[in-house]
Amino acid sequence: MSEFIMAQANGRTIPLEDKIFGISRLAKEMIAEKGKDAVTNATIGALLDDEGKLVVLSSVVEVLRNLTPEDYAEYAPIGGTPEFKTSIKKATFGSYEPKCFTEAVATPGGTGAIRNTIANYTAIGDQVLTSDWFWATYNSIAGEIGRSVTTYTLFDKEGRFNVKAFETKINELLMKQDSLMIILNTPAHNPTGYTFTLEDWDQILAAVEAAAGQDKKVALLVDVAYIDFAGDGIEYRKFMPKLENLPKNILPIIAYSLSKTFTLYGMRCGAMICMTPDKQIADEFVRVTQFSARASWSNCTRASMVVLTKIYDDLKLLEKVNEEREFYREVLVKRGKAFEEEAAKVGLEIVPFDSGFFASIPCENPDEIGKKLQAEGIFLVPLAKGLRVSVASVSEERCRMLPAKILAAMK
Ligand SMILES: Cc1ncc(COP(=O)(O)O)c(C=O)c1O
The missing domain is CATH 3.90.1150.10 (Aspartate Aminotransferase, domain 1)
Known part of the structure; x- marks a missing residue:
């Protein structure tokens, strides 16, 4: 029974x-x-x-300890406070200044950014593509909202990025689906520790552009949860300019998280940030992802937004x-x-x-x-x-x- x-x-x-x-x-x-x-x-x-x-960064804890009750008790706006949006873009892009439209929407960690991207840039029943070595939670998030994960073989026999496998899989999926979401977790990928090289990126983007053509829609979620623990921040952000001004039917979205970078795992804060040459697509990104936020977790913790803002408002503190x-x-x-x-x-x-x-x-x-x-x-x-x-x-x-x-x- x-x-x-x-x-x-x-x-x-x-x-x-x-x-x-x-x-x-x-x-x-x-x-x-x-x-x-x-x-x-x-x-x-x-x-x-x-x-x-x-490991908890004491400089971050100090900021947290000095918050006023209003800093943490009040609701934050659904998409995050304006100051937070400015600060998290700086945290994500570092010294790189994107020459395209970027919009940030607050999410509970990188997890929220992944969920919100699946919810808004795939159709119910769609398959989301990632590599065969992958963070199993992608599966749970997709399955929870009526999608599933499918994979391509990340490495070839020589241990290099397997662009052929990637290309074949995106073409196969775009024959069946009008849109496709691809999750790229780099640098310092979980679970392998691999980082896509700049050459890998060129191959990835060329394959996506060719497969998408003019009429298919591709959301490229770059999960950078580990970026600030991978190595030199400037070096590990060198792929970012490659994402600006792609054709408008390819939408890069960066999932940035405060969990590791600021050791604020339990504070549940991060953001999804789009990069697009089209203002209308950027505005729509804010509208649809805020709608999903309201319908799932509503808003994120104001305390972590204020902490990040205070850090980015004070150069000395940021250096510390x-x-x-x-x-x-x-x-x-x-x-x-x-x-x-x-x-x-x-x-x-x-x-x-x-x-x-x-x-x-x-x-x-x-x-x-x-x-x-x-x-x-x-x-x-x-x-x-x-x-x-x-x-x-x-x-x-x-x-x-x-x-x-x-x-x-x-x-
Ligand atoms: C690959 C990957 N992406 C995203 C996350 C997001 O974590 P959080 O929701 O705490 O930001 C994690 C955390 O373990 C992860 O391993």
């Missing part, structure tokens, strides 16, 4: 427990039983210090925040390099890695290998095509220790 459930599934597959949180719970249980030293919990998508404590982040970014980059170096040394194949919170190992039976490692106190996230290691959540020493252990579990 099937189990009685009160809720309506509405075509969604709803697991009993989120996979990553479930594994993290097992790691915590083992820590309670055997102690911290016996467990390496490399499942967490947040930056932790070497003792396993959440950037310096503090830079310190932790170096810690993170070192951990990633340690993992990469050690993997090469012991002969563990990893997916092309550049920087960021995660690295991945391709393998045939990730669940089984994951379980074997858990017995040894190592907790990783099994994905469809391999295992994900969060270098953000374990020390450099442990990043060096992991490759040999993973390789041994694969044998």
